Structures are given as structure tokens and as C-alpha cells.
Amino acid sequence: MTDSTISVENTSNEPEPSDSLKAFGAAHKAFRKRAGYTQEEYAPLVRYQPSTVASIEQGRRFPPRVFVERAEEVLDAFGALKGVYKHVSREKGLASWFRQWAELEEQAISLYTYENRFVPGLLQTEAYALTLFQARVPLLTESEIEAQVTARLERQSLFAERPHTAFSFIVEEHVLRRPTGGEELMRAQIDHILEATEPRNVEVQVMPMSRGFHPGLNGPIRLLETPDNEWFAYLEGQESSQFIVNPKTISVLHMRYAKLRSQALTPEDSRSLLERLRGVL
Template sequence: MTDSTISTEQTTNEPEPSDSLKAFGAAHKAFRRRAGYTQEQYAPLVQYQPGTVASIEQGQRFPPRVFVERAEEVLDAFGVLKGVYKHATREKGLASWFRQWAELEEQAISLYTFENRLVPGLLQTEGYARAIFGERVPMLSDSEIEAMVTARVDRQFLLNDRPNTAFSFIVEEHVLRRETGGSDFMREQIEHLLEARGPRNVELQVMPTSRGAHASMDGPIQLLETPENEWFAYSEGQENSQFIVDPKKISMLHMRYAKLRSQALTPDDTRSLLERIRGAL
């Protein structure tokens, strides 16, 4: 039986291969063939589908940590796969990266977000999102703005459909005082935040401007935990983004986020502040 393949049409939601992912895929393929397995024979041994194995070997999909650990054991890879995995990254742009992050969000059992630039996407109203995309440079067409607004709003089903997922949001106060889209849109946004913090699994805290310096002056933090208890992080910049799998870096971000929680207003004090901001609009 020959190795299975995945067509371009089947992998359009996956990022373009980076050199490091292709390197991991090539190393994995070499060890698998050395062991005498086809992808179909090998997949059940690591408890993944043959298509997933093919996608990883093509460098199209980031290998989960548990996949790497099982592959090391099944293929007796002498620690080589773990070594290559440490350097695996994707460097192909925000859209591809975010599609992968969005897929993980749908499975997450914990999702932590700190934002100092804008209201987190999962908490944005349609009007707020449209105002954000309307100021994008280079300018977007009306159809592009509508597509992005729709995609952002559609993601928000997570807050209602995943009652067992722990959502934690920390937002800088100045973000909420900026009248993005005008006072009417911002009042609607504040009211939406007050409603969103209702479910027991959603926690919203504001980092007050009076706090001054805090634990994450370096920028936003996004962390999530999968059902397999793996943690991942995601970081965005102006023209780049980074999907973080390094346990040391994730541990550092956890420490920063824990400190942020202690420095931000309590959920009750956050509600009071939001009500004051709404009243001033």
C-alpha cells in the first residue's frame, strides 16, 4: 500500500509550509519508512488519521506534542524528532496562523486573553469590528470588510456553546475609553461587555490606567489549553505573528498572565468601571 496524499483543495485551511515544518515532516517520513510502515499502517499506532500523518509530513500541519511523543516511541527515533520539533515554527503570515489558532479555540478548555490595543475579538460587537476593519491600511473593499466582520462575529458562538470552557479576558482601560466608531458604537460595545461577563465561565477584568506599569508591558497575550491539556500561545505584531509551542516561553507567559490577574480590577470592580464609562458616553 502506498502513502496517502492530500490535495491542495483539501488543505486550503492549512498554512503554507515553512522550512522548519517541512524539515520535521521530512525527518518523520524518513523514520517511518525506516520502520517499514506506510501512512495507513502507521496512523493507528500514534492514534491519528492517515490524512493527518500525510499533512504533517508535507509540512502543512503543525504536529501536536502528543503526536511527537508517540512518534518517538513507535519509531524509536533516538530523540531526533523531539529535537527537530523544538525548532518547528510557521512564518507565513497572520491569516494562515489565525486559522490554525481559531481551530484550537473551538476545542479549548481554557482560553486566556490580555489586550492593550483593542477589545478582544470574541467580545467585539459588529459595529466595533466594522469600525476597526474600516480603518485598516491599506484600505479594504466593502466586501472584504463584510467578510471579516462576519467571520469575527461568527466566532463568538464559542462563548455560548462552550459552557465548560474557562474564558478569561483582561483589557486595558484606555481601550474602553477610546470612542472607536463613535460614542454610540462604543456605548453598545460597553453594554455588550457587561452582558458577556454574565456566564460563570466568562471572567472579564480591566487593567486600570492608574496601575501604571504592569506585568505585560511587552504586549498582548493569548493562551489556550486543549482537551489533552496541552498549552499553546499566540502573539500578533504589525506584519508578523507567532504560534508558540515552547514550554519555557508558555510558562513565562503563564506567569505574566497570573500577575496581570492580580494587578487588574476584580470582576465586580470591573463591572462598576464599565458602568461609569457607559454613563459618560
């Protein structure tokens, strides 16, 4: 491991406490009300959805750095929000080892995901996500499951908040054929994927089972590009994950992802396959 690859162990399913997030949310709400804005009036000024503003103020969502910067300017907060932000811990429901990636994800202009285990989190329905978290070992408590599902669904606001971000997903066909949660649940999940891919900036490709070998067999790949055109990667394993900033390693992962895109079905053919699978279930 090099200094450009940060590996962290997920030693517990417990998310970090959200007290600091609640403190930031309360401070933000106070400054917003002082400025005389409702959430609906304020949201367009910081270029986020009202639901996102509400989640941040309730302490349920980690505020992206760009949100804090815009809030400081719009609310004339005298640097107070930036000060509180320095002490914010990750939101309830997202593990601490995912924090750095999730924050960058909020700002990404390109987001590439290859997944061979399950439907990518950004494309999951609530029922599908619930099924996955209920199957975790060791077992999660009901409150932990609720927090995890809520956090996963809230991340999906990226689609509405980032209409110009290029979202690319490559999913193994066997993932879509596995009756996770039952046939009815998977039929709804495939419908959800079809709906999510209607915008031009969201692309899903299916890696067919007939492709006997390809460069993604070592595991999932996530790549993202920031507004400053920096690339980062994230690799997730059973009990540890790697956040990668090494350009050479990222270049290798880019080459693998490019090969995967060329070997997977086209977006059009993938959509046709999804429609056929939905009909079979």
C-alpha cells in the first residue's frame, strides 16, 4: 500500500454519532430563518433541492463542502457555518470509512460504477435496499437498518441535484437475474432502473453472462471526476475498503472500466434485456 492508497477497515456496522450533524443543521436553520428564507425560497439560492436542505437541517445528511460555501455567502454567516463544519462527523446511516468518497460523490461531474455483487446503491429501490440490510451478518438492529436504508435512498438525490453529471453503471447480468427479495421485488427493481436511465446523463450497461471473462472479475470499481478534473477511485471489499488517489492506479482502473464498457451490452441493448427480464419475472 502506498501513501496514495488509503485503506480502512470496517470493524463495526455502527455508524458514527450524528450529534455534530444536528448541531450544524440547527446553526444553518437559525441563519436561514434570520435571513427570512423558507426552505423552498432558499434552496435555489444554494442550488440544491428543498428536500436536501431539510435533510441537512434535520441532521440526517452530511453537508457537501460546496453547500457550506454557498450557505456562508447567501446567509452572510460570518464564517460560523464553516467553523461548525470543521467538527462535523458523518451522518447516521453511512459508515465512517465511506465519508471521504461520499463527500466527493456530491460534487462529481462524472461517476462510473461497475458492480458484480448487487444492484448499485444509487439505483436501488427501498425494498431492495431493505432486503440487503436485513441479510447483513452480524445482524443489524431495526434502527440500524432504518438508518442505513434512509442514508442510501437520500444519496439518490444526486440524480436530481446533478443533472449534468455523467452517470455510468455497468452491472452483471446475473445480479439482475437473482430473485433478491422475490420476483415481485425484482420486477419493481428493474422498473426502477429503467426509469432511472431515462435522463440522457444516466447510462446503464449490462455485462452479459455469455461474456466468459473480462477485466472486472477482481471486484467492483468506482471512479469519479471532480469539478477540478481530478479523478479518484474507491474499491470496496468484505471488511475493508480503499480510497485511491494514486494517478497510476486510477489509470489502470480507467483502462479496465473502458474495457468493460466495450465488452458490455450497449445502453440500448441493455435496456432491451432489462425489459425482457422484467417480463420473465
